[in-house]
Amino acid sequence: MTLPPFPVSPARPRTDAGAPAATYALRAGRMFDGFTLSGPVTVHVRRDRVLAVDRTGSVPTGVPLIDLGDHVCLLPGLVDVRAHLAFDAGPDPVGSLAAADDEGLLARMRVAARTALHAGVTTVRDVGDRGFLASALAEQTAADPALGPEILAAGPPITTPGGHGHRLGGETVGPRALVDAVRERHARGCALVTIIASGDVRTPGSDPGRTQYTRGELRTVADEAHRLGLPVAAHAHAAVAIEDALAAGVDSLEHASFLGGHGAVEELRLLALVAGSGTFVSMTPVREPGPYADGVHAAYRALIRLGARFAVGSDAGTTSARPHNSLPSAPLELAALGASPLEALKAVTSQAAALCGLGSRKGRIRAGADADFLAVTGDPLTGLAALRDVRAVFRAGVRIR
Known part of the structure; x- marks a missing residue:
């Protein structure tokens, strides 16, 4: 399991030309979307919102991909x-x-x-x-x-x-x-x-x-x-x-x-x-x-x-x-x-x-929701301690760690 090749910093993924990528994709072996567990999954992000969720986990072409790994679960922030x-x-x-x-x-x-x-x-x-x-x-x-x-x-x-x-x-x-x-x-x-x-x-x-x-x-x-x-x-x-x-x-x-x-x-x-x-x-x-x-x-x-x-x-x-x-x-x-x-x-x-009155855009992963994510190792539904094994955090589409 490897982390993405770009540096962990308060910035969106970068294209080969060095400019911030307005659109990118996250792939993980599992996803808890706020309601159910599924996987593998690819989540497409445009700026600070989720653009689409592909529950086949296919590898997209034409956009930067962050492959979090097969043993990682992606959750809403x-x-x-x-x-x-x-x-x-x-x-x-x-x-x-x-x-x-x-x-x-x-x-x-x-x-x-x-x-x-x-x-x-x-x-x-x-x-x-x-x-x-x-x-x-x-x-x-x-x-x-x-x-x-x-x-x-x-x-x-x-x-x-x-x-x-x-x-x-x-x-x-x-x-x-x-x-x-x-x-x-x-x-x-x-x-x-x-x-x-x-x-x-x-x-x-x-x-x-x-x-x-x-x-x-x-x-x-x-x-x-x-x-x-x-x-x-x-x-x-x-x-x-x-x-x-x-x-x-x-x-x-x-x-x-x-x-x-x-x-x-x-x-x-x-x-x-x-x-x-x-x-x-x-x-x-x-x-x-x-x-x-x-x-x-x-x-x-x-x-x-x-x-x-x-x-x-x-x-x-x-x-x-x-x-x-x-x-x-x-x-x-x-x-x-x-x-x-x-x-x-x-x-x-x-x-x-x-x-909090934010159920339409927070606490869930679906098209239109905020691009707030927590990536952890393992399956939190079978071991809640996985929430403390943080692999990545994204806030409004920005990778924080």
Whole structure:
């Protein structure tokens, strides 16, 4: 098995004359297209989009060919539905962020974005930053795909005074202020709105088992965001926050840990309600030491068993267990909780793209989709660890590694 003869660099394949090739072909022994496995396959690319998919794996003539090898599987670039590029995955991410000025923080976010991209993550939903810096970085990576993934930025998460995430600057009180906060995020070009519906153990004085906003306040945010065409992600560990956010009409339940409930019967009712609602659950299954881990994973097992609509995010940056290149390990965690290999792969490709509202062009390989690819050794459907054996990454038709 050999890699393509041209140098690995942030450039498209080159013709013999040395000019960038607007059209080229990728050949691999296998392809997971976001839904099914097939192979061999040849994928034709024109600039930043997939032109055609040839499932016979024939060798084309007249265009540059990148033969990735018979033992390589081509996948859509991975979609991380939950990350914080502003956090450094160090021992004190919040303190480190607070100590950085905007210029230094943005420089650090660029490094985080490149780290994710080199792991095969070509789309990131950044669910909370400081000073709308992720929006600035999103513009930079859109102009130069070699800098990082496509970024969907939420801006500072909307939270209560002293509530979880308040160090990011989104403290908001009262219906009028909540509407204004949503409008500000829309005016600044954010792709979504994040609201902190419950506390979190990582914020001193915050209780992950209790709600931060009323159901009416959550509905105010959801209604205004939807009026402006923005989806709403609700950070919800507490069972009561999950139920309130669901009733308010949010688009995704972040974490959905089901903490602080009112007994087994009530929890089963709420689990079934979430699973039957069709609302996306943004799972963060990486196991870390703590008093809640077993309960969270039990809830995830139940949601998977009940057929809930879910994708998986890394929550990258928030702890040392969640570095910015950790998403390829998440499907293994999902499989340990009862997801099939197919469900686990879809949770970081087609289902993740659907959660982000990008299902027509991300998380899949078909004509018209973005030319975002991850090439790995082996068959990820029979061994999810293959996602960590990266052979090549392409973003918007540009080979990154």
